Amino acid sequence: MADAQNKKWLxxxxxxxxxxxxxxxxxxxLWHPFGLYGLVCMFTPIIIALSGRGKMHCARICPRGSFIGLFTRKISIGLKxxxxMKSRAFHWALWGVMMGAFAGLLVWSVxxxxYIVGNTILVFMEAATVLAFLFGILFTPRAWCTVCPMxxxxxxxxxxxxxxxxxxxQ
Ligand code: SF4
Structure with missing residues (x-):
């Protein structure tokens, strides 16, 4: 694993x-094989974290975080x-459900x-984005980021x- 000290962020x-x-x-x-690009979105935060840059992906890059932050900003109703949802147990449960569902869908679609794999990844990530959007509307714009499995x-x-x-x- 990489040395986590002094790693520069983009x-x-x-x-x-x-x-x-x-x-x-x-x-x-329009072209379902392009859905495979969703894997890049899923693995980039992992690779960045393993490189010793922590949550740089979430803070500086994530297209979905940027999307929900921008488009729910004006319609967020700010419920508490x-x-x-703040407990580790909930985070682990959500992680298990979403990762388990994703793994199962991949096993089914591969x-x-x-075409089917690309569409499956697309639909899965669209569903996750809708969920993230709902969190943004109900709570705060980036509320999803406090529970997001990635x-x-x-x-x-x-x-x-x-x-x-x-x-x-040393
Ligand atoms: S928590 Fe999830 S949605 Fe939010 S910025 Fe990180 S990877 Fe993106």
């Missing part, structure tokens, strides 16, 4: 990265998030070919990388 692109979400959804709906994964990896980096012999 400047933020979240002022415009929401465009990536719209372009991807538009193209992938229920206390149970034998059916690239953000949770990269946060956990950040902890692991930092611990490994501290334990490394």
């Amino acid at each position: 400047p933020s692109i979240q002022g415009w990265s929401w465009i990536i979400t719209i372009v991807w959804v538009a193209i992938a709906n 998030k229920p206390a149970f 034998p059916k070919g690239v 953000g949770f994964t990269s946060g956990n990896l950040r902890g692991l990388v930092e611990r490994a980096s501290k334990e490394k012999p």
Whole structure:
């Protein structure tokens, strides 16, 4: 694992990265194999966290975070998030349900070919984005980011990388 000390973060692109979400959804709906690009969105936060840059993806890059932040800003009604949603148990449960569903869908779709796999990833990520959008409307614009399985994964990896980096012999 990478040394987590002194890793530089990229400047933020979240002022415009929401465009990536719209372009991807538009193209992938027209040509389903492009749905596979969704895997890039899923693995980038993991790779970045393993590189020792913690949640740089969430804070500076994530197209979905940028999208929900921008488009729910004016319509968010700002309800208080229920206390149970702040618990680790809820984060793990949501992570398990979403990752389990995603893995199951991949197992089902891969034998059916690239069009079905691409469309499956697209539909899964569209559903997650709708959920994120609902969180944004009900709570605060980026409320989804406090429970998002990919953000949770990269946060956990950040902890692991930092611990490994501290334990490394100097
Ligand atoms: S928590 Fe999820 S949706 Fe939010 S910025 Fe991170 S990866 Fe994107």
